[in-house]
Amino acid sequence: MKLGEYKAKRKFPETPEPRGGQGKKEGGLIFVVHKHAARHLHYDFRLELEGVLKSWAVPKGPPIDPFQKRLAIKVEDHPFDYKDFEGVIPEGNYGAGSVIIWDRGSYHHPSAEDRKESERLLIDGLAKGNMKLMLNGEKLHGEFALVKIGKDEKSWLLLKKKAGKDNDPADLEVPMENRSVASGRSLEEVAAGAGEKSATKKIERIRLRETEESSVLQEAPSVPMPHRLKPMLTTPIKKPFDHPEWIFEIKWDGYRAVAEIHEGGASLYSRNGILLNSKFAPVTEALKSLGFDAVFDGEIVVTDDEGRPDFGMLQDYGKSGNGHLVYYIFDLIYFQGHDLRDLPLIRRKELLRKILPSERTIKFSDHVSESGILFFKAAIEKGLEGIVAKHSLSPYRNGKRSDQWLKVKARAGRDCVIAGFTEPAGRRKHFGALVLGVYAGKELVYIGHTGGGFSADMLGEVRARIEPLIRKECPFKTVPETNAPVTWLRPEMVCEVAFQGWTSAGLMRQPVFIRLRDDKGAREVVREDST
DSSP: OOOHHHHHTOOTTTSOSOOOOOOOSSSOEEEEEEEEESSSEEEEEEEEETTEEEEEEETTOSOOSTTOEEEEEEEEEEEGGGGGOOEEEOTTSTTOEEEEEEEEEEEEBTTBOSHHHHHHHHHHHHHHTEEEEEEEESSOEEEEEEEEOSSSSSEEEEEEOOOOTTSOGGGGOOOOOOBOTTTOOBHHHHHHTTOOTTHHHHHHHHHHHHHHTOHHHHHSOBOOOOOSOOOOEEEEOSSOOEEEEEEEEEOOSSEEEEEEEETTEEEEEETTSOBOTTTTHHHHHHHHTTOSOEEEEEEEEEEOTTSOBOHHHHHTHHHHOOSEEEEEEEEEEEETTEEOTTSOHHHHHHHHHHHOOSOSSEEEOOEEEEEHHHHHHHHHHTTOOEEEEEETTOOOOTTOEEEEEEEEESSOEEEEEEEEEEOOOTTOOSOSOEEEEEEETTEEEEEEEEOBSOOHHHHHHHHHHHGGGEESSOSSSSOOOOSSOEEEEOTTOEEEEEOSOBOTTSOBSSOEEEEEOTTSOGGGOBTTOOO
């Protein structure tokens, strides 16, 4: 038994791998497929032959479709006892990483089920570089072939043959479950059970690689990365609801942002296309470190020490640095060459959860299923802005408002375009009230004015911001009736107000200023959007 190369590469007893063990000489031949999360995730295809396990590393795993070709690199023979190995090869050892028994079973040459004759034909095929195999495993069934493709001994192809008339059609199917057929454990669970300091990073690498090979991802079309996508929009509703086909997320009080990660670089855009890289540099740097290509949709927030988002702290973050900056990601639009927009939302979120690392600045925005009413109540009790309801099967439609994405806010409020201001009266400084509108098609429509909700500092800040926008012409088609003369503005700035409902004339009752919305363009503020 020639295991010299195998033993030379390993440091016993540092590694739990078996030192050796002679193969049996009676009964059927066995095969085993190990899934191995070493530096690169791969599969090890091993065949009992001549008392050892002849072994090939298959980077992309066994073929699923007939005539699908998978590169297989021949490696050193492994001892027969390796068929039962499952565990973690420690750092500093050859092949360090988690190993599970992905599949196992018996095999023979298609022309001979008798062990002696089958082994003779298999040894002959190995020497000639063309081995025909009939596998009977728990996952792999049917006829396969190993074919040498180069002059060197290492380069082979593993192929799956098409079923003939006498074959079971099920032999064409290869289930790609990521669990051991021996223990039922996943690579993640094996890594977590090892108790190593680096277990978290290993688990993250495993999740990433298994996501890349998942059938869900492979079903998505391969296309170049889309750039500067406008995010999908929500439709406001008044009350939460329960439904088994819907999921419910927190409505974060921050800046909506789309992130592009490509070839180690990252770009972070607001919903109206403004680059946010320098403004939120820690988020950009965290995105760069992820090590894969992707497009995310999420919300940038600054939270207080109790985890509650604070929009005021977010607006001042560049100056003060106070609070905890977090990019909460709730959708995965593109990943590693695949466009995911037509996948159901719940599948996109499953992929997203797997690929995001444990990171302080980047977090997965989780959800609950079915129970929207209770979730809304909990969100309000925690002082959050509200919730977003999404149909679990919804596709992603960038730039579109959809009735499959809905939002319920804790307070009645909406975004408004600032179209003008009145002069202050009495001791008040800077301005009296803001004149507000929304777009109905291409026309700006008056919906009221607000003079409440401003601190002294905010009055000064707003006046400074609107001063460059002063113009002579009224931006409304019909000049509204106001209780004081108005200085008109170019309708470019957006603010959010709370109010108590609508009058019969279509004006807001008792509107109160909440905040400026630098993250939103004026043309996005339309009559149908009541937030």
